[in-house]
Amino acid sequence: MHINISDSEWCVMQTLWESTGPLTSAEIVARVKNEKNRSPRTIKTLLQRLVVKGFVNYKVDEHDSRIYHYSPKVSENECIDKENRDFVSLYYKGDISEMLARFIGDNDLTGEQIEELTALLNAKREEAL
């Protein structure tokens, strides 16, 4: 089968990626963005599963052997890349340009954002020559 980070698990990864160093489970529970009001037990289960799935590492605390210090084993970049590919593949048959056009057409963008994206496209244009 194809091991994957589930949507709920993603929030835990987010917390780990946002941290500069390893975090204990208590710290993770405290920091996880939890608008769905999950119980601390639930967050810990998600963390456990991420360890089992191989997306998270831990080191046992030197003084208190009960306490683990967790850190991500995979980079946010590679994970987002994968999600991006899956998304475009399923919903846009792999046509990135169509997807981009749709998002640009459907959403409000600030002037600043428009300039930034235009600049990016200009860079692409140069690069394509």
Next chain:
Amino acid sequence: MHINISDSEWCVMQTLWESTGPLTSAEIVARVKNEKNRSPRTIKTLLQRLVVKGFVNYKVDEHDSRIYHYSPKVSENECIDKENRDFVSLYYKGDISEMLARFIGDNDLTGEQIEELTALLNAKREEAL
């Protein structure tokens, strides 16, 4: 709970959306893009579930009461909109611009695609004034 079109079910919806008129289950089985080699039974189960979930309608054939003519009950547009929102929300904390920047930066685009997207952004710029 929150009724949703699953990834596998999405392929069936795709087939229905691509068709100009209603399709029988046999036609759907024949047309579904099936790179995962699902059995016809599986496709039919997915179709059934879409009916139960309320995403697909059917009309019984006038001559053969066993044959149903299926059609989508929801538009591709609204469904993609929903998936788009969920995607940006989960993986980009709702920041569409960041998502767009990432996709533009990470992927190859043809000159034509670049021009098209630039034109879209220009239209946005006008509109923002």
Next chain:
DNA sequence: AAAAAATAATTACATTTGTAATCAAATATA
């Protein structure tokens, strides 16, 4: 009319996911 074929409905079943409680072991506290 009986048999064969087709088709939707029902049932099956393992895996994943969301959500959490209980258990066991280690540490801190009384």
Next chain:
DNA sequence: TATATTTGATTACAAATGTAATTATTTTTT
């Protein structure tokens, strides 16, 4: 030292998902 607390490990359980077989019913064919 006995007890309370903390924390990871294990177990629980319903719903969703992927995948498919079996059943029942209706036509078609012989």
